[in-house]
Amino acid sequence: MSRTNSTRATPWVRVVAEREIRTRIRDKSFLAATAVTLAIIIGLLVAGVFFGNDADEYDVAIGPGVEQSTTTFAGQLLSDNGSPDARLTPRPFESDGDVEQAVRDGDADAGILRNEDGYTIVGDDSVDVELQAALAGAISETVVQGNAAAAQVDLDALREGAAPQVRLLDPNADQSDARSGVAFAFVIVFLITALSFGMTIAQSVVQEKESRVVEILAAAVPIRSLLWGKILGNTVLALGQVLLLGGVGVVGLLVTGERELVQGVGWSLLAYVGFFVLGFLTLACLWSVAGSIAGRQEDLQSTTLPGQMILMVPYFIAVLGGDQVRTIFSMLPIVSTMVMPGRLAEGSVPWWQIGVAVAATVAAAMVFVRVGTRLYERTLLRTGGKLSYRQALTASDA
Numbered sequence: 440m441s442r443t444n445s446t447r448a449t450p451w452v453r454v455v456a457e458r459e460i461r462t463r464i465r466d467k468s469f470l471a472a473t474a475v476t477l478a479i480i481i482g483l484l485v486a487g488v489f490f491g492n493d494a495d496e497y498d499v500a501i502g503p504g505v506e507q508s509t510t511t512f513a514g515q516l517l518s519d520n521g522s523p524d525a526r527l528t529p530r531p532f533e534s535d536g537d538v539e540q541a542v543r544d545g546d547a548d549a550g551i552l553r554n555e556d557g558y559t560i561v562g563d564d565s566v567d568v569e570l571q572a573a574l575a576g577a578i579s580e581t582v583v584q585g586n587a588a589a590a591q592v593d594l595d596a597l598r599e600g601a602a603p604q605v606r607l608l609d610p611n612a613d614q615s616d617a618r619s620g621v622a623f624a625f626v627i628v629f630l631i632t633a634l635s636f637g638m639t640i641a642q643s644v645v646q647e648k649e650s651r652v653v654e655i656l657a658a659a660v661p662i663r664s665l666l667w668g669k670i671l672g673n674t675v676l677a678l679g680q681v682l683l684l685g686g687v688g689v690v691g692l693l694v695t696g697e698r699e700l701v702q703g704v705g706w707s708l709l710a711y712v713g714f715f716v717l718g719f720l721t722l723a724c725l726w727s728v729a730g731s732i733a734g735r736q737e738d739l740q741s742t743t744l745p746g747q748m749i750l751m752v753p754y755f756i757a758v759l760g761g762d763q764v765r766t767i768f769s770m771l772p773i774v775s776t777m778v779m780p781g782r783l784a785e786g787s788v789p790w791w792q793i794g795v796a797v798a799a800t801v802a803a804a805m806v807f808v809r810v811g812t813r814l815y816e817r818t819l820l821r822t823g824g825k826l827s828y829r830q831a832l833t834a835s836d837a
């Protein structure tokens with residue numbers, strides 16, 4: 440008998456899911472919200488390019504006797520010391536006075552003068568720290584090379600073995616801010632998507648109850664099929680929206696030259712999709728029950744409160760929690776949906792912690808689905824006002 444019921448229920452689940460999808464994609468508010476979200480993502484990427492590509496540009500006035508190769512080497516030092524987009528432009532002048540006047544008038548960020556005692560870096564009221572360090576290093580190199588040539592000393596032989604090797608314990612440290620931004624984006628996207636689609640599920644259920652349409656549907660379709668069709672349809676829509684937003688974000692990062700960042704968080708993006716599906720399916724049953732125990736639309740404010748709290752608590756943990764707190768909560772069901780992908784984006788996570796998070800979320804999903812299905816079947820056709828969750832748990836099967 441169970442096989443027959445399953446066989447009969449499966450087509451109805453598909454029919455209900457397709458109905459949910461068709462209704463939603465024709466909803467102008469849903470399309471408008473998706474378009475606005477895409478516009479925000481694109482706007483953030485454009486703003487990042489606009490402000491991120493604001494390279495440091497320096498004009499350096501050089502007096503008589505100062506070779507332009509000195510400023511060329513200073514530009515290389517700027518690039519090597521963490522300012523790869525910095526540009527240094529030499530501006531030759533015929534006298535020291537012209538150099539000083541150019542700096543005083545703001546036509547040059549700094550100046551270099553040369554006399555019998557050596558070189559002098561000239562600034563107005565101050566010289567940019569990075570620029571001063573680069574100019575000082577370039578001048579020092581120029582003087583050393585000149586002295587070595589005059590003394591007929593093999594400078595390369597003297598330098599052999601003097602340059603230390605660099606080994607980074609955290610090679611992704613320069614991407615820490617960007618990775619933290621990706622982790623925060625994971626949290627925000629799941630929070631907004633789960634809330635918006637969750638409320639849609641609850642509103643859809645209570646609308647069908649108020650209009651008595653659900654009684655007609657229940658006469659032809661098993662209540663469990665109504666539930667699963669609604670859940671699967673909205674899950675497909677939610678996942679599709681997340682993939683669309685994520686795809687636009689990835690393409691935007693690639694276009695703006697953040698290929699290394701995309702490669703670094705690639706695994707976390709895949710993990711996010713998996714955790715998203717598990718987390719959304721777990722909560723979708725709760726949202727459906729929130730609609731089934733409500734008697735009218737106004738009741739949703741209280742019946743959806745548990746679902747909202749389950750979402751908001753992980754949000755604050757992900758945003759405000761310390762490393763140890765986030766590590767512990769990232770292995771708890773539902774909370775892991777937000778926190779674990781963010782931890783993966785920020786750095787490596789032990790495999791056993793990922794396994795615990797997945798197992799806990801799957802176990803929670805099975806419990807929520809089982810309990811939620813039973814409550815939905817008990818309360819969907821009940822009229823006469825709002826039910827509490829306690830009443831729903833103690834109610835007899837319809």
